[in-house]
Amino acid sequence: MRNIMIIIKKQLKDTIKNKTILIQFILFPLMTVIMENAITLEGMPELFFTKLFAIMYIGMAPITSVAAIISEEKEKNTLRVLMMANVMPWQYLCGVGFYVWAICMIGAGVMSLGFSGKDRAFFLGLMGIGFFISILAGACVGIFAKNQMAATSLVMPGMMILAFLPMLSMFNEKIAKVAKIFYTEQLKNILEKMSFSDMPENAVWIILLNAVVFVFLFSFVYKRKGLE
């Protein structure tokens, strides 16, 4: 437990100085606040930008940051020093994962300003689940990639699919059919309805399936590659 806290503390110190990651964390919450306040169009669904950016936030920030953090530590060989100092791989992964999750939740908190009461809790709950799955995906990439370069080029296509398909599917039926199998699209659908009773069919199952797939992928990659 202490080691997990140490990793979190280290990451917090690093965040302020690591501009590329910092931008990932604040870009979408900031855009949400700006757009929601600046633009109001006739007939636009309520909190349109909040919901749109929320899904993109889920599909981008946790994946890129987790992949970047892990792959950088591998590339610079700082991870190995931690392991030699008897920090366990799971402690490291929990530390990084929790740190990214917590920061993203703060971002989601900022995004949730437009909601009130029960809706806000609902929104944050969904975001929390989305971040968790994305962090798993990012960890898969981080463990798999040899260095930061490789991680970035692996993250790119995944991010495109997870972050942008849900948006494109609003305009295109065919894309919507493909996008359906991804958790981000399903989260978007739930966000549109904003309630448990009116939940789109199968959404929960698809999200759960996504989570399971990433858990398996993660343990597979981890077994093959370890943290070296």
Add this chain to the structure above:
Amino acid sequence: MIQCQNIYKSYDTKTVLNGIDFTIPDGEIFGLLGPSGAGKTTIIKILTGQLSFDKGAVRILDKEVGDLTGEDKKQIGIMMDQFGLYERLSCADNLKIYADIYGIPHSRVKEILQRVGLADSTKLSAANLSKGMRARLLLARVFMHKPKIIFLDEPTSGLDPQSMRAIHRIILEKKKEGCTIFLTTHNMEEATALCDTVALLNDGKIVDYGKPKEICRKYNHQKKIILHLSGGEDLELSHEKESAKQIYDLLQAEEIETIHSSEPTLETVFLELTGRDFGEEE
């Protein structure tokens, strides 16, 4: 005590270590010398449990390496050339992470930075350190938790003479405190100056082993005296009676500028043992 018995290691088809044997008593500085690719880093990795080996036994802290617990590992300090720093964090923050892991108060971070001569750079981020400062920070991290056994893989390679001396001083201080130190180097002078025992490694075999001076003396069979004359030319004389008269005459005539006896250095010993020039692959 570090004990290495008949270690064999091969990567795929290539044999890298061919029966390595040595024992390092507590409180000694042991130097492993060898050209690039001899297997020095491989030996350190095996001794520190980062790499498995095919045959043989390694004992450290009175245990097999495989049986070392987390607590045991806290008594070991390792510096490898590839080990990195958190580039964006300051020197102090880099050390504080490990202070936390080892349960050392943060007050000690300042103390140890002072000790390696980085007191003025505590706030500087690691990315902005010079090569010599970086090496000292890495060293500080190794020593911070007061390990009993220290492994240093080429601690001074590529450093200026001043940083090198600073690091030698720190290493010798640690020896005084009772640490056992295992270091690898390309640098013969360094080995002679620091080490109680050296082993010469070539192609995965230890070709000689002993006190640096003794090894040199043992290979001192081509004893020679080298004179540099005021005329500019060099003269090599054998270390025998017949040379005495010649030297006497030259001295009388005030023709000698410098005079040396050529004890073999570890470098020439190595060359003689292996027929391989030491620096050739550097």
